[in-house]
Amino acid sequence: MNQTPVVAALQRSCGEDRTENLDAMLTMVEAALDDGATIVIPQELFQGIYFCQYERQEFFEWAVPAEDSPAIDAVVQLTTGREAVVPVSFYERAGATLFNSVAIVDSGRVLGIYRKTHIPDGPGYEEKFYFTPGDTGFRTWATSQGRLGVGICWDQWFPEAARAMALQGADLLAYPTAIGSEVGDLSELDSSDMWRRAMEGHAVCNHVPVVAANRVGSEDELTFYGSSFIVDHRGRDIITATRDEEQIIMAELDHRQAREDRAAWGIIRDRRPEHYGPLSSGAPEPNFG
Amino acid sequence: MNQTPVVAALQRSCGEDRTENLDAMLTMVEAALDDGATIVIPQELFQGIYFCQYERQEFFEWAVPAEDSPAIDAVVQLTTGREAVVPVSFYERAGATLFNSVAIVDSGRVLGIYRKTHIPDGPGYEEKFYFTPGDTGFRTWATSQGRLGVGICWDQWFPEAARAMALQGADLLAYPTAIGSEVGDLSELDSSDMWRRAMEGHAVCNHVPVVAANRVGSEDELTFYGSSFIVDHRGRDIITATRDEEQIIMAELDHRQAREDRAAWGIIRDRRPEHYGPLSSGAPEPNFG
Numbered sequence: 212m213n214q215t216p217v218v219a220a221l222q223r224s225c226g227e228d229r230t231e232n233l234d235a236m237l238t239m240v241e242a243a244l245d246d247g248a249t250i251v252i253p254q255e256l257f258q259g260i261y262f263c264q265y266e267r268q269e270f271f272e273w274a275v276p277a278e279d280s281p282a283i284d285a286v287v288q289l290t291t292g293r294e295a296v297v298p299v300s301f302y303e304r305a306g307a308t309l310f311n312s313v314a315i316v317d318s319g320r321v322l323g324i325y326r327k328t329h330i331p332d333g334p335g336y337e338e339k340f341y342f343t344p345g346d347t348g349f350r351t352w353a354t355s356q357g358r359l360g361v362g363i364c365w366d367q368w369f370p371e372a373a374r375a376m377a378l379q380g381a382d383l384l385a386y387p388t389a390i391g392s393e394v395g396d397l398s399e400l401d402s403s404d405m406w407r408r409a410m411e412g413h414a415v416c417n418h419v420p421v422v423a424a425n426r427v428g429s430e431d432e433l434t435f436y437g438s439s440f441i442v443d444h445r446g447r448d449i450i451t452a453t454r455d456e457e458q459i460i461m462a463e464l465d466h467r468q469a470r471e472d473r474a475a476w477g478i479i480r481d482r483r484p485e486h487y488g489p490l491s492s493g494a495p496e497p498n499f500g
Numbered sequence: 501m502n503q504t505p506v507v508a509a510l511q512r513s514c515g516e517d518r519t520e521n522l523d524a525m526l527t528m529v530e531a532a533l534d535d536g537a538t539i540v541i542p543q544e545l546f547q548g549i550y551f552c553q554y555e556r557q558e559f560f561e562w563a564v565p566a567e568d569s570p571a572i573d574a575v576v577q578l579t580t581g582r583e584a585v586v587p588v589s590f591y592e593r594a595g596a597t598l599f600n601s602v603a604i605v606d607s608g609r610v611l612g613i614y615r616k617t618h619i620p621d622g623p624g625y626e627e628k629f630y631f632t633p634g635d636t637g638f639r640t641w642a643t644s645q646g647r648l649g650v651g652i653c654w655d656q657w658f659p660e661a662a663r664a665m666a667l668q669g670a671d672l673l674a675y676p677t678a679i680g681s682e683v684g685d686l687s688e689l690d691s692s693d694m695w696r697r698a699m700e701g702h703a704v705c706n707h708v709p710v711v712a713a714n715r716v717g718s719e720d721e722l723t724f725y726g727s728s729f730i731v732d733h734r735g736r737d738i739i740t741a742t743r744d745e746e747q748i749i750m751a752e753l754d755h756r757q758a759r760e761d762r763a764a765w766g767i768i769r770d771r772r773p774e775h776y777g778p779l780s781s782g783a784p785e786p787n788f789g
Contacts, residue, residue: 329770348775368767370659370705375778397764405704408735412701415694416659446697475686478657481618484780486637489664491776 213294216356218383218420219248219461220439221257222452224428229259229273237285240297243459244289250296250356252424254439255364255387256311257300258282260430264394266340274304277324283314291319296354298325298361300387302341311342313361313387317354325350327363328372334395335433338365349375357382357466360419364388367406367423371490373413378479382466384413386423391435403436403454415446418473420464427455444469502583505645507672507709508537508750509728510546511741513717518548518562526574529586532748533578539585539645541713543728544653544676545600546589547571549719553683555629563593566613572603580608585643587614587650589676591630600631602650602676606643614639616652617661623684624722627654638664646671646755649708653677656695656712660779662702667768671755673702675712680724692725692743704735707762709753716744733758 221239225232236257243251256262262270277283280301290297296317303312303326311327326345330338349372351360360376360383362369367386376384393400407423414421420443427437439452441462449462473479510528514521525546532540545551551559566572569590579586585606592601592615600616615634619627638661640649649665649672651658656675665673682689696712703710709732716726728741730751738751762768 328772328775331766331770333764333766344772349778365770368705369771370663370701371771371776371779374659375776378778379784404736405734408697408700408704411697412659412705415697416657416701445694447693475622476657477620477622481620481654482658482660483617483633484782486617487660487664487780489638489667490660490779491773493773495668 213249213356214466215463216249217247217461217463218250218422218441219243219252219459220422220424220441220452221251221253222425222427222437222439222458223254223257224457225257225260225426225430227260233258233282233285237289239459240286241289243461244293244295246461248461249294250359250383250385252298252385252387252422253300254424254426255300255389256302261389261426261433263338263341264335264431264433266337270341271309274302274309276304277301277312277314280314283316283321286316287319287321290316294318294355296356296359298385298387300363308343309341310345311338311363313363315352315354315359315361317352322352322354323350325361325363327366329365329369331365334397335393351376351379351381360384362386364390368409370413370416373417377417377419381419382469383464384419384421386410386421388423388425389435390425391433394432403438407438407440411442411446414442414444416478418444418469418476418478420444420469427457444472502538502645503755504752505538506536506750506752507539507711507730508532508541508748509711509713509730509741510540510542511714511716511726511728511747512543512546513746514546514549514715514719516549521547522571522574526578528748529575530578532750533582533584535750537750538583539648539672541587541674541676541711542589543713543715544589544678545591550678550715550722552627552630553624553720553722555626559630560598563591563598565593566590566601566603569603572605572610575605576608576610579605583607583644585645585648587674587676589652597632598630599634600627600652602652604641604643604648604650606641611641611643612639614650614652616655618654618658620654623686624682640665640668640670649673651675653679657698659702659705662706666706666708670708671758672753673708673710675699675710677712677714678724679714680722683721692727696727696729700731700735703731703733705767707733707758707765707767709733709758716746733761
């Protein structure tokens, strides 16, 4: 296992042509690999426009079984004969059920999939129309580049997801994402600082580095704010992309150092699981006194 | 219930004289109240030096039953006839068991206590020598100034604590604390940014404002780094104290606006408690394959 992998986040603007989107992303993956990256994170649903700003049934056709995904297949081909990990975001059809999923490809082999657990819903981000909340639970994989945990976009805001992956021994948390401007009541809000704060929190509270790969560009009512970033296990900035350019950002990690610092800081040691039951419970019952 | 309370964090340097420490902190509480604060947060264990940098049994004598605490009693007197909430940090003797506790005083009345759940242990912060891990679980109180959740120092690093309080409907999370420089292997580390990042994460991931009150000054091997702060429900800085001065910082909150923004952002709505079981479970069993 590589203890000092180089992680890359890919930030791209998507157009209407799905074949072109896929080809362009594959070109970026290859460029990152050629530059020495060993873990490459493409953004969420990179094959097309972010269709979830609409609620239109035509887009259900974009869902495919994992085995039939051209994106997964292409990344398997691309990484065959290389030591490299690429989580591939795709719209999954699993029998009759549709998920927002990621397939973890390691060196030409699919290790498994994760299905997005937390599904947002609101103006501009109507994901509950398209995706059943994931049924896999939080997963990590012992890859050639260390134990990798992957969350998808809205999962970014949930400390439970980050903690669950960290407890499995994740060396890195990766988040493919598609987030930008708001429409409706929140249209004045620029959430980019909030978005980053949430994940810096996961990094430091778990002492695990975090990488987020976001899209850029304007699509109809939304402008995606890029700002893809890599922070270390103390939440410190290593590298951050711009808000509006297509970019590849890369950073070398040090799993051994992070693991040692994590144990020294003592957060995992001092947890009190017997008091965390309320996190898995329902909402408080009414109390009529 | 006051929907727009003014919260104050008190930041002080402690000396050897315990009576003087208590008097000085009471003077600060009163000054904050006179300036319009309605929730006042003194720092952790403000009656004395931070004795946990040593492991000496003489300090066990500082523990007192809540009913006999001169600090709690003084704050009850001070707030009688006022609408104001003050969580009072103290070293608690409960029968034979010793805790690091806070008593929540609201307008001359003690609403209850919280016992620090997470106890640190390492060079300079030998708290496991002095305190049994708290047995109360995470608590919030419906005070005259909104529902208040209080964590104590090391609790700051645990998203589980913040989430548990937020789920109870906390309008504000308050953290009395005593943190500063490191000794031993980590002596080069300035954790102040990490410390703040952890709590900014709690703020934005729960959409609840957070206030932290830290001590300043040097005590033997440790220099406390102050930097007490108040952030809003999106983790945005409202006000931050310096690293080395005695200070009172204050900010007005807006519980109604925060509650509305919290619901609109949808984090609580989209939780998946059925997948959070691993947070309450033990560590992974060995797998001999």
